[in-house]
Amino acid sequence: MKRFILMGIMTGISMLASAAELSRVASDTIALGGAIAEGDVDKLRQLATPGTTMLRINSHGGDPQAAMLLGRYLRQRQWSLFIDTVCAGSCALYVFPAAQRKSIPCTAVLALQDTAFLRAQEGPQHMRRSLSEVGVPADELDRETAALAAQRAQVAALEAAFAAELGIAPAFYRDFRQVAAQADSVRQRFPDQDAAIYWWPAAGRLQRCYGITGVQEGPRAARLAPDGYLYVPALSALVMGDQALQDCP
Numbered sequence: 001m002k003r004f005i006l007m008g009i010m011t012g013i014s015m016l017a018s019a020a021e022l023s024r025v026a027s028d029t030i031a032l033g034g035a036i037a038e039g040d041v042d043k044l045r046q047l048a049t050p051g052t053t054m055l056r057i058n059s060h061g062g063d064p065q066a067a068m069l070l071g072r073y074l075r076q077r078q079w080s081l082f083i084d085t086v087c088a089g090s091c092a093l094y095v096f097p098a099a100q101r102k103s104i105p106c107t108a109v110l111a112l113q114d115t116a117f118l119r120a121q122e123g124p125q126h127m128r129r130s131l132s133e134v135g136v137p138a139d140e141l142d143r144e145t146a147a148l149a150a151q152r153a154q155v156a157a158l159e160a161a162f163a164a165e166l167g168i169a170p171a172f173y174r175d176f177r178q179v180a181a182q183a184d185s186v187r188q189r190f191p192d193q194d195a196a197i198y199w200w201p202a203a204g205r206l207q208r209c210y211g212i213t214g215v216q217e218g219p220r221a222a223r224l225a226p227d228g229y230l231y232v233p234a235l236s237a238l239v240m241g242d243q244a245l246q247d248c249p
Contacts, residue, residue: 020059022047029054029082036062036090041069054080055099060235061089064116064155068162071098075166083108088198088235093159097168097212104203106218109232111198111239115173120156124149171248172210175199179240186229186238196237200230209248 020034022043030047032040036059044055055074061067067090074081074095081087081099088111096102096110104110128145136144163170179199187195203215220241224230228241 020062025056027051029056031056031058031084033058033084034062035059036067036070036095038063038066040066041073044070044073048077052077052079054082056082056084057087057091057095058084059087059089059091059095061091061113064090064094065158067091067094068158071095071162071166074099083110085109086111086232086234088237089113093173094162097172097206097210098166099214101214102216104215104217106220106223108218109230109239110200111232111235111237112176112201113196113198115176116152116155116159117170117173118177120149120152122152167211169210169248172206172212175201175209175242175245178245179242182244183229183238183240186227186240190231190238194236195231196235198232198235198237198239199242200239201242205242205245205248 019037020032020040022030022032022040024047025031027049028051030044030052032044032055071094075098078100080101080103081096082103083096083105085107086109087096088109092110092112093115124145127148128141131141131144131148132138159173160170162168163173176199180197183197187197200220201210202220203217206212206215224241228243230239230241231237232239
């Protein structure tokens with residue numbers, strides 16, 4: 001159990017989340033719903049046919065390494081990605097940017113959160129506090145903190161290699177820090193809700209700043225509040241736009 005708690009803190013995912021469900025929904029389309037987990041790429045391979053060209057997805061996130069494998073598979077097969085309702089967390093960080101073409105209809109949302117790079121930057125005191133809050137005994141905190149730091153550093157290195165392989169600018173995995181800092185004033189409007197913060201970068205910024213191309217995005221201006229956020233009940237989260245970020249170099 002302790003190992004699962006540690007992994008949950010490392011990846012930022014709920015350990016109660018079930019594995020993804022995959023099914024064929026059309027001759028050229030496979031649907032994935034739920035948390036991305038180890039083994040999902042193997043399931044996808046079993047369902048894929050020479051005529052498969054699209055993955056429809058509805059996922060709040062999941063295991064980062066499993067999501068990277070899924071992203072690489074989509075890139076190798078040159079599949080398109082269609083977001084049914086939400087692509088958040090690891091889905092947004094690794095699966096979405098890897099697809100050849102990405103579609104975000106007007107009823108869907110892309111939602112990035114803390115990356116492996118940013119989690120690895122947290123100091124040991126923050127990690128100790130997180131472990132203590134989930135019940136790790138005091139006499140085990142030093143050992144578990146060191147293990148957590150090592151695991152986060154490993155996943156951050158895998159994330160950097162993934163970005164380099166796919167031609168994604170490192171800033172894609174770093175700019176969330178600025179978004180989260182800007183969200184404090186918005187969060188104060190929801191004092192009775194423990195709302196998480198996510199980031200929804202616009203298609204233009206994805207291409208111009210991060211080298212992520214092929215994004216087709218439905219109108220979203222009407223969905224965002226005047227100061228650039230959307231509350232998403234399914235995520236219990238504030239999803240911030242990027243209009244307040246500085247333009248990329």
